[in-house]
Amino acid sequence: MSTAAETRTVPTAAIHEGFLAHARFRYFKLASLLCVLAVAVYWWDDPADGPNGGTWLGYTLGTVGALLIVWLTLLGWRKRDYSSRLGTVRGWLSAHVYLGLSLITIATLHTGFHFGWNVHTLSYVLMLLVIASGVYGTIVYARYPTLITVNRDQSTREAWLAELDELNEQSLKLADALDTQVHQIIVQSIDRIRIGGGLRAQLFGPREPLRKAFAQVEKELGMTTRFMATKLRAQPSMRSLGPDESSTVSFMAGQLVGGSHDNESAQKLLDLVARRRDIAGRINRDIRLHAQMQVWLYIHVPLTFALLAALLAHILSVFIYW
Amino acid sequence: MGESFKIAVIGSGPAGLSAAARAAELGLSHVLLEAEAHLSNTIYRYQKGKYVMAEPAILPLRSPVSFAAGKREQILETWNRESDGLKVNRRLRSEVTGVSGTRGAFCLKLADDSVIRAEHVVLAIGLQGNIRKLGCPGEDAAFVQYQLDDPDEYNDETIVVIGAGDAAIENAMALCERNKVIVVNRRDEFDRAKAANNAAILKAIADGRIQCFYNSGPRKAEDQPGRRPRGLIILNTASGEVHLPCDRVIARLGATPPRKFVEGCGVAFPTADVTSLPAVSATYESNVAGLYIIGALAGFPLIKQAMNQGYEVVEFIQGHNVEPADEPLLRGKFGAMPGFRTVDAALELVQRRVPVLAPLTRLQLREFLLDSELRLPQQGEVIFERNAYSDSFYSIVNGQVDIELVGGKATRTVTLGPGEFFGEMSLISGRRRSATVHAGPNCMLVETPRRSMNKLIYSIPAVKRVLDQSFLSRAIQAAIAPERPPVALQSLIATASVLAFKPGEHLFREGEPGDCLHLIRKGSVTISRHMDGRDVVLAYVPAGQYVGEMALVSNIPRSATVTAAVATETIRIDGEAFKAMLAQDPPVKARVEEIYKNRLARNVSALQQPERGGVIGFLMAQGVGEATDVLLIDESLCVRCDQCEKACTDTHGGLSRLNREAGPTFENLHVPTSCRHCEHPHCMKDCPPDAIKRAPNGEVFISDACIGCGNCQRNCPYGVIQMGVESKTRPSLWRWMLFGGREPGLQDHAHHDHGDVPKKAAKCDMCKSLPGGPACVRACPTGAARRVSPEQFLRVARKE
Numbered sequence A: 001m002s003t004a005a006e007t008r009t010v011p012t013a014a015i016h017e018g019f020l021a022h023a024r025f026r027y028f029k030l031a032s033l034l035c036v037l038a039v040a041v042y043w044w045d046d047p048a049d050g051p052n053g054g055t056w057l058g059y060t061l062g063t064v065g066a067l068l069i070v071w072l073t074l075l076g077w078r079k080r081d082y083s084s085r086l087g088t089v090r091g092w093l094s095a096h097v098y099l100g101l102s103l104i105t106i107a108t109l110h111t112g113f114h115f116g117w118n119v120h121t122l123s124y125v126l127m128l129l130v131i132a133s134g135v136y137g138t139i140v141y142a143r144y145p146t147l148i149t150v151n152r153d154q155s156t157r158e159a160w161l162a163e164l165d166e167l168n169e170q171s172l173k174l175a176d177a178l179d180t181q182v183h184q185i186i187v188q189s190i191d192r193i194r195i196g197g198g199l200r201a202q203l204f205g206p207r208e209p210l211r212k213a214f215a216q217v218e219k220e221l222g223m224t225t226r227f228m229a230t231k232l233r234a235q236p237s238m239r240s241l242g243p244d245e246s247s248t249v250s251f252m253a254g255q256l257v258g259g260s261h262d263n264e265s266a267q268k269l270l271d272l273v274a275r276r277r278d279i280a281g282r283i284n285r286d287i288r289l290h291a292q293m294q295v296w297l298y299i300h301v302p303l304t305f306a307l308l309a310a311l312l313a314h315i316l317s318v319f320i321y322w
Numbered sequence B: 001m002g003e004s005f006k007i008a009v010i011g012s013g014p015a016g017l018s019a020a021a022r023a024a025e026l027g028l029s030h031v032l033l034e035a036e037a038h039l040s041n042t043i044y045r046y047q048k049g050k051y052v053m054a055e056p057a058i059l060p061l062r063s064p065v066s067f068a069a070g071k072r073e074q075i076l077e078t079w080n081r082e083s084d085g086l087k088v089n090r091r092l093r094s095e096v097t098g099v100s101g102t103r104g105a106f107c108l109k110l111a112d113d114s115v116i117r118a119e120h121v122v123l124a125i126g127l128q129g130n131i132r133k134l135g136c137p138g139e140d141a142a143f144v145q146y147q148l149d150d151p152d153e154y155n156d157e158t159i160v161v162i163g164a165g166d167a168a169i170e171n172a173m174a175l176c177e178r179n180k181v182i183v184v185n186r187r188d189e190f191d192r193a194k195a196a197n198n199a200a201i202l203k204a205i206a207d208g209r210i211q212c213f214y215n216s217g218p219r220k221a222e223d224q225p226g227r228r229p230r231g232l233i234i235l236n237t238a239s240g241e242v243h244l245p246c247d248r249v250i251a252r253l254g255a256t257p258p259r260k261f262v263e264g265c266g267v268a269f270p271t272a273d274v275t276s277l278p279a280v281s282a283t284y285e286s287n288v289a290g291l292y293i294i295g296a297l298a299g300f301p302l303i304k305q306a307m308n309q310g311y312e313v314v315e316f317i318q319g320h321n322v323e324p325a326d327e328p329l330l331r332g333k334f335g336a337m338p339g340f341r342t343v344d345a346a347l348e349l350v351q352r353r354v355p356v357l358a359p360l361t362r363l364q365l366r367e368f369l370l371d372s373e374l375r376l377p378q379q380g381e382v383i384f385e386r387n388a389y390s391d392s393f394y395s396i397v398n399g400q401v402d403i404e405l406v407g408g409k410a411t412r413t414v415t416l417g418p419g420e421f422f423g424e425m426s427l428i429s430g431r432r433r434s435a436t437v438h439a440g441p442n443c444m445l446v447e448t449p450r451r452s453m454n455k456l457i458y459s460i461p462a463v464k465r466v467l468d469q470s471f472l473s474r475a476i477q478a479a480i481a482p483e484r485p486p487v488a489l490q491s492l493i494a495t496a497s498v499l500a501f502k503p504g505e506h507l508f509r510e511g512e513p514g515d516c517l518h519l520i521r522k523g524s525v526t527i528s529r530h531m532d533g534r535d536v537v538l539a540y541v542p543a544g545q546y547v548g549e550m551a552l553v554s555n556i557p558r559s560a561t562v563t564a565a566v567a568t569e570t571i572r573i574d575g576e577a578f579k580a581m582l583a584q585d586p587p588v589k590a591r592v593e594e595i596y597k598n599r600l601a602r603n604v605s606a607l608q609q610p611e612r613g614g615v616i617g618f619l620m621a622q623g624v625g626e627a628t629d630v631l632l633i634d635e636s637l638c639v640r641c642d643q644c645e646k647a648c649t650d651t652h653g654g655l656s657r658l659n660r661e662a663g664p665t666f667e668n669l670h671v672p673t674s675c676r677h678c679e680h681p682h683c684m685k686d687c688p689p690d691a692i693k694r695a696p697n698g699e700v701f702i703s704d705a706c707i708g709c710g711n712c713q714r715n716c717p718y719g720v721i722q723m724g725v726e727s728k729t730r731p732s733l734w735r736w737m738l739f740g741g742r743e744p745g746l747q748d749h750a751h752h753d754h755g756d757v758p759k760k761a762a763k764c765d766m767c768k769s770l771p772g773g774p775a776c777v778r779a780c781p782t783g784a785a786r787r788v789s790p791e792q793f794l795r796v797a798r799k800e
């Protein structure tokens, strides 16, 4: 039991610290220092046949660069060695990002700006590609998490799927009561909902966009009752939809209202379809955001292995053909 | 006139069965009366295939029937066979409805109105109570069942579920996916169930997935041999009789707790508390001469203990003085006592020296000391450190201890001597130790774990009274004037009383006159003010601190509303006495005013950031008000890589204790499904082998003694415990990197079919065996996952 009476106030942010700011930017400072040092020595050094990889500075920078690359690759090992007490993964990633970026300076100075169509330049280009993909990843890591949270809007994928199921069932029931044609069309629209799919679908959304599936329902229903559309456009459930979608939804609504059906069920069915579209859209957006946030690693890592191979060739050839 | 026996045993659980078997073995005239159609109903009702454990392993078994760890089916089969072999005179379907008389002349009334006479009665009816049946003709028909093991067993059936509690709702919800389900509710609402269940069933009824008869009850159940469906249930409803043909009736009407029946036999319970159990003597005799109580009803929650007592009670009835089975264990524990002669003498010494143990019966004392440890620390040795999280209780048998109290900058040492006790503060508050304790010369202590102590507090009012009184004066002193000796605070202490508040209940409201101070002794509260038509939470105050001083210091009405965040107990101190004390003690007054000013300033700054109130409110709703350490994920940093879960899986036998995605989110703050390490862990409440412990750093963990009963899983309100089997092998990272195969961090599906390996409870232990903190946090690449204690919020807040 503590003696001092102390109230606690909970801060909103401050509890967490991201990997970029890790340990007050310790690795940013370290990497900057490394770069400044490399540039300074490069200016100061004046080798006889111009700067290149074969001078003592060239060898030093090359060795530092190669060791850095090997160490950067080891992140993949540390990440999975879950009981390792060798620093936190957050610290490793922080160092990975900043020291990885410092490679641009170190490796470029190592080349002495000699480029050509050979394995040496290939290594250099591969390295730049790995770094570029890493930079892309860092940007994605900074932006997407919040986008996902906003899209989730306190819900979860399971809850969405459950609600979707339920909405399907409810709209079928309602449509059934209205008339067989409406029922059939709702059945078709349910069959056409696509969630997730292959890599392409995950990254860019399903091939047969949901919009089409819904639009079709609405169009077929709307054919006969165009005239009702304007009357219903002011309905609140339409406001959130895009222009052409809202018109097709209203056609359907028009058909329903124009027919002998009771107004209330028609409105209800309309709301259900709109809600269903919203949820299906959110699920697919959720899948897309996740896929886009993670797919770059599938470029970053294979390129890393290509880089390691090229680097080996580069080093061997330097020693053998010198 | 009825038959007559020397011993009548009521209840054929492990305790009763063992007693009857011993009587049969000795050739005594006896009868074993069991309400159900089979032996041992509690074990019969375990889940199919459940692995039953034989804890505590060190306790030898002493019974004519054998028992070893194994499958439920196997154990029941052995008991049936062996009791047949011993010619136990058992009567199934013989519920006893009343017992009257005393030694030599008992009269037992059975449900079918027959009467049995007996010289001695052994009551072994356990704690499960009797399952409530339909209470109408046909309640035992073949298509009527009172339990549901696996809802997936049933498809395309018409099932009538009777009842409106959680069990009924959960069964109905699970069955309605693949069956036609009809619920029968005696009333017109489901509000006795948990909020989530209530909402779920109402929705299912509204959606037409479940049909419900309100204000209805069963009138008759009828087998319809050869017809489909095979059953018919007739209901009385508001609009007359309804005939429902169905394949199955599942009745979940709860159980009647045994207390009323036991009291009806003349047995006294020490307190009105629901956890209170009847007190029995060292020979298991109750306050009714000749009526013995054994097993779970006597407070011994494990099978082996129950069986040993069954054997012993028959020996005692025979007048034999058997050495209890736990005697060698006690001798092992107390043999190290200087001048030890016999266990009995040692027990007596402890009881004579420590007044708080005086009201215990000999059996309670044995049980208490069996759970306890004898400690003989060297002079100067630290018994516990301030801020450690241990929660055991110490009684001083000999010598003395020095307690270092910290008050502001000064420390003061208090010395306690033989007969006194310490450690009750953390026991009651659930918080860290408030002082460091050193051993003095010739120190002899008895250390008792939290559960045994709580058991005593709940079953012996005198113990509770003594502890409460001592807590009161020590807590008031520690919180208000640690540098003053308790005598200086006598007038204050005399006005104090303990109050209990339910979650959400107000201690006081804004605008009320301030007439008292509340010192929070358990739980926590939130401070809020009404602004722009809504309540804005300003702050959160944990146990060990006081609230309500503002109105007293400034003589204005209450400036804020104080609400219990969780079940909370406070010590109420009278306002006038408090003011009088302050008037006499300028240094204490200055400190109270200082705190007052700080709070005022902080409230003003909190009011300027009302969005913070939202976060506090949200975190309170997630149980942070009773947490000591909670995993919080900042979703604006979380890249959903599940590294945290994989780390948990890899370091904990392939079984993750964390579900990152599940759990609520407020703005960017996500509280995943993971243990909060509660101050008063709900999971500990009902663990038969007392396997859930708190480590010195606060981690609540489950030891190997777990018997897999699943009670903790049901009791944890945050759903963080799961039953599972840990894998013994761990995938190698090198092997995976070079050759592929099992990847570290992924759940091991090949191992999922665990055959005979028992499932045990698994939960977060904060990786207490790994240096450097929890693996989930260390593995998170972005810094999104952090484990924090509410104290850490405070520290961060102050830095700003």
Ligand SMILES: Cc1cc2nc3c(=O)[nH]c(=O)nc-3n(C[C@H](O)[C@H](O)[C@H](O)COP(=O)(O)OP(=O)(O)OC[C@H]3O[C@@H](n4cnc5c(N)ncnc54)[C@H](O)[C@@H]3O)c2cc1C
Pocket (backbone or CB within 6 Å): B010, B011, B012, B013, B014, B015, B016, B033, B034, B035, B036, B039, B040, B041, B042, B043, B046, B051, B052, B053, B054, B055, B094, B095, B096, B097, B124, B125, B126, B127, B128, B129, B130, B261, B294, B295, B296, B297, B300, B301, B302, B303, B304, B306, B688, B707, B708, B709, B710
């Ligand atoms: C899910 C679960 C799992 C468990 N797992 C284990 C384990 O693995 N290992 C372990 O050691 N312990 C375990 N336990 C604890 C153990 O089951 C009990 O400690 C033990 O059953 C207590 O035995 P008992 O004889 O006192 O009472 P019970 O076993 O409860 O037996 C009481 C009997 O009395 C009958 N009865 C009640 N009232 C009357 C009446 N009026 N007339 C006639 N008969 C009556 C009942 O039908 C019942 O058969 C577990 C408990 C639960 C709930």
Ligand code: HEM
Pocket (backbone or CB within 6 Å): A069, A072, A073, A074, A075, A076, A077, A079, A093, A096, A097, A098, A099, A100, A101, A103, A127, A130, A131, A132, A133, A134, A135, A137, A138, A141, A297, A300, A301, A304, B641, B781
């Ligand atoms: C030549 C340089 C680099 C090499 C060889 C390299 C290599 C790697 C490797 C092997 C991984 C582990 C991937 C896995 O196992 O899942 C990784 C992850 C990563 N790298 Fe790089 N990298 C380099 C440069 C960079 C740079 C410059 C950046 C950023 C600016 C960067 C950002 C990242 C990030 C954000 C991750 C993901 C970490 C995670 O999600 O766990 N990398 N890199």
Ligand code: SF4
Pocket (backbone or CB within 6 Å): B674, B675, B676, B677, B678, B681, B682, B683, B684, B700, B715, B716, B717, B718, B719, B720, B721, B763
């Ligand atoms: S398991 Fe549940 S009840 Fe037990 S300490 Fe953790 S959160 Fe609290």
Ligand code: SF4
Pocket (backbone or CB within 6 Å): B633, B637, B638, B639, B640, B641, B642, B643, B644, B645, B660, B779, B780, B781, B782, B783, B784, B785
């Ligand atoms: S490890 Fe960190 S970033 Fe990955 S899922 Fe867990 S909390 Fe999110």
